[in-house]
Amino acid sequence: MNLQQVNLDRVPAYCARVNVNGIQRTKEDYIRHQIDNVFTSNTFESLLVNVEQLRKKLLQLGCFREVMVVIDSAKDAKAENSYDITYVTEEHRSISGGINSAVGQNEGSLCTNFSLPNLFGRGEKFGVDYSYSNRGNTEGRVFYNMPTKLDPNKQFSMSLFRSYFDNTWSSFKQDDHGIDITYNLPLGIVPNAVHSFTWEGVWRSVLAGSPTTSVDIRKDAGHTLKSSLKYTATIDNRDHPVIAQRGSYSQSSIELAGLGGDSQFVKWTTQHQVNVPLPLKSVVQWCLSAGAIWPLLQGRNQTIKINDRFFLGGPLNVRGFDYHGAGPHSEGAALGGDCYWATGLHLYTPLPFLYHRENLMSYVRLHYFLNGGNVFNIQNINSAQSLFSQISNATRLSCGFGVVLNLMNVARLELNYTLPLWTQIHDRVIKGFQFGVGFTFI
Secondary structure, rough: OOOOOHHHHHHHHHEEEEEEOOOOOOOOOHHHOOOOHHHHOHHHHHHHHHHHOOOOOOOOOOOOOEEEEEEEEEEEEEEOEEEEEEEEEOOOOOEEEEEEEOOOOOEEEEEEEEEEEEEOOOOEEEEEEEEEEOOEEEEEEEEEEEEEEOOEEEEEEEEEEEEEEOOOOOOOEEEEEEEEEEEEEEEEOOOOOOEEEEEEEEEEEEEOOOOOHHHHHHHEEEEEEEEEEEEEEEOOOOOOOOEEEEEEEEEEEEEEEEEEEEEOOEEEEEEEEEEEHHHHHHHEEEEEEEEEEEEEOHHHHHOOOOOEOOOOOOOOOOEEEEOOOOOEEEOOEEEOOOOOEEEEEEEEEOHHHHHHHHHHOEEEEEEEEEEEEEEEEEEHHOOOHHHHHHHHOOEEEEEEEEEEEEOOOOEEEEEEEEEEEOOOOOEOOOOOOEEEEEEEOO
């Protein structure tokens, strides 16, 4: 039997018709707006690529649970080598809901949700979410989102929310009631880049965590009203969101609070990650995170309240320190700071007995790391020399090794043996085994 290799890029092929079956509630103009690229195909390879891209795009519309494709020779087509493309779809149910578990930063939550997907036939969604964590933190949300200009990548969303958070490491509790309005859209010239514009109005209540809470925490207790605009730019080119083997991630945001209310500040944060594959199926990864916050009006002796500050330390942050354990403390409670930086250098290698199991390499890996960082107050800095002194002299440094597990592509679990190298007298350090679970990490 003779087998002949065929170069599909040289085989002419054209799309004659696109049929979408199974549509009941979805509007026809929303579907028609997505299918133009399929008709630009002129080879069989480009046809296959465009057909698969359209299938993925249909799944992103918020209308369908499942989409399958059938490619068949076109009937009664004027041009030769023409094909009919049929998408067999199954729409979302008009009402959906359920109970599931979720993983946050070193905590687990039980979540309930109810939603009306594809509400008006163009990917709109109305829903209610509620979550309760193992630490007693709660969050409830009523939301509505919809695509704009028939483009699922341009999303408008609005939500009413209430959240309760017990920050035991800083001995305060926070109860928030608010509304936020967000508009997301892609940056066309940069692949996988998203712009996000958000307005948030929130009534925040800070309470002392216990009768023994220090005065430094109690002075920030009370009610505040925040009205802010926030811009976020995200570029994610990683091949995996939890245990990447190649690619980079970058996110930066700037928030301006003071458009009403009594919380007035400018807040800047940035996060970066680079993954480079090495021989022997290993990966080296570099992470950087930094942020700063300033009072909007310097002349009024404004201070940054504790619920707006940055904190450092934890099993997925600067490892070898307790959660919020690096930085200034008062009577055992973390005070945080208005400026921070943190970085991590990681080496991931396969487990020795799973070296030849390619399918398991994205789920479990050995992990070697070196972490460093610092958190401090800008108001204590009056010169470039004192800034350099704060950044360098009070730097925390730790190293260690362990195992990283991928939890269903939504979080990572780490069990590490940590060794703090550089610490300060008021830090809460952990020398030995440290366990962590979450999604964001340094």
